Amino acid sequence: MKQRAVITGGAGFLGSHLCERFLSEGWDVLCVDNLLTGNKDNVAHLEALDSFEFLEHDVTKYIDVDGPVDAILHFASPASPIDYLELPIQTLKVGSLGTHNALGLARAKGARFLIASTSECYGDPLVHPQTEDYWGNVNPVGPRGVYDEAKRFSEAMTMAYHRYHGVDTRIIRIFNTYGPRMRLNDGRALPAFMSQALQGKPLTVFGDGSQTRSFCYVDDLVEGIWRLLASDFHEPVNVGNPSEMTIREFADKVIALTNSGSTVTYQELPEDDPKVRQPDITRARAVLGWEPKVQLDEGLERTLGWFKKRVQVQGEAPSEG
Numbered sequence: 001m002k003q004r005a006v007i008t009g010g011a012g013f014l015g016s017h018l019c020e021r022f023l024s025e026g027w028d029v030l031c032v033d034n035l036l037t038g039n040k041d042n043v044a045h046l047e048a049l050d051s052f053e054f055l056e057h058d059v060t061k062y063i064d065v066d067g068p069v070d071a072i073l074h075f076a077s078p079a080s081p082i083d084y085l086e087l088p089i090q091t092l093k094v095g096s097l098g099t100h101n102a103l104g105l106a107r108a109k110g111a112r113f114l115i116a117s118t119s120e121c122y123g124d125p126l127v128h129p130q131t132e133d134y135w136g137n138v139n140p141v142g143p144r145g146v147y148d149e150a151k152r153f154s155e156a157m158t159m160a161y162h163r164y165h166g167v168d169t170r171i172i173r174i175f176n177t178y179g180p181r182m183r184l185n186d187g188r189a190l191p192a193f194m195s196q197a198l199q200g201k202p203l204t205v206f207g208d209g210s211q212t213r214s215f216c217y218v219d220d221l222v223e224g225i226w227r228l229l230a231s232d233f234h235e236p237v238n239v240g241n242p243s244e245m246t247i248r249e250f251a252d253k254v255i256a257l258t259n260s261g262s263t264v265t266y267q268e269l270p271e272d273d274p275k276v277r278q279p280d281i282t283r284a285r286a287v288l289g290w291e292p293k294v295q296l297d298e299g300l301e302r303t304l305g306w307f308k309k310r311v312q313v314q315g316e317a318p319s320e321g
């Protein structure tokens, strides 16, 4: 019997890569997305397949799915800081009501459930690198609180459905992931720096650029998700690349990779921007036998083609007015 996955947020950056992976493993896929921050173009190449279905739907409303479902991967949520600052209520609703609906669907169908949680659960961390048993340092009433607390709530709701209803759940804490299909203007560091470098504009480094991040290539992340779903592990698992660098170093790397003449310009650091971030992946290594394979230089090279094409298309578009 063919297995069937429901992937919420499937028309987004990560969701579209997940749809591809499940289809290539021989699954049927129902992609559920309201296109709030995603785009149907991300899954346009899948639409001719009999095994792929697209449902335009807001998962904060009851999710009605006919037929059997074996796994639900709940990825619907604005994810870039710019998006969730512009969409605070939708972000809180999709993390809370959306997660509740997706868990309800999992319970009704007897399906496995995996929630896309985040390193933002650790907030501006006081433990470094971050281990899963660290409870975090989140400002609930700051601007990022809408995302961080929605995700923390969604983890709590997931554990409640597991403990109380016996739903077979998984929680992945995803650290900064990049790759093709990120939106040029989604405001995250990589799309911002690549599009600025390709256009010869100054790279906008926030603060003094000494804050750190650790960047994971999307194929590595998808492999981690695949393995976690196949495991029988219910506690949160960090998945990310532990190779950590300052944002200033990251900007320099992008300038070098693109052979750009761009300089760097410093702008104000957003409120509550975490000062450090690096996943401790001991658990992922032990439980999933997983670790990242794609080095940053190779991952950036693979991503560059996508951004080059986008920048060209944007450059070719007739200017307004």
Ligand code: NAD
Binding pocket: 008, 009, 010, 011, 012, 013, 014, 015, 032, 033, 034, 035, 036, 037, 038, 039, 057, 058, 059, 060, 074, 075, 076, 077, 078, 079, 080, 094, 098, 116, 117, 118, 119, 173, 174, 175, 176, 177, 178
């Ligand atoms: P994205 O914005 O590209 O994708 C999110 C998708 O969810 C979009 O297609 C959007 O239209 C959809 N969506 C939002 N609200 C919805 C709703 N109410 N109903 C249905 N669909 C809805 O972002 P992404 O980077 O692909 O992130 C996907 C998931 O992974 C998110 O849950 C995010 O929190 C999580 N995550 C991502 C990263 C990362 O580095 N990319 C890191 C940590 C966690």
Ligand code: UDP
Binding pocket: 080, 081, 176, 187, 188, 189, 190, 192, 193, 204, 205, 206, 207, 211, 213, 247, 269, 270, 273, 274
């Ligand atoms: N950042 C930056 N310039 C930009 C976009 C982001 O300096 O144009 C910084 C941001 O302040 C943060 C880091 O890069 O310290 C990563 O930001 P991103 O939005 O990619 O994700 P975050 O890890 O903050 O969720």
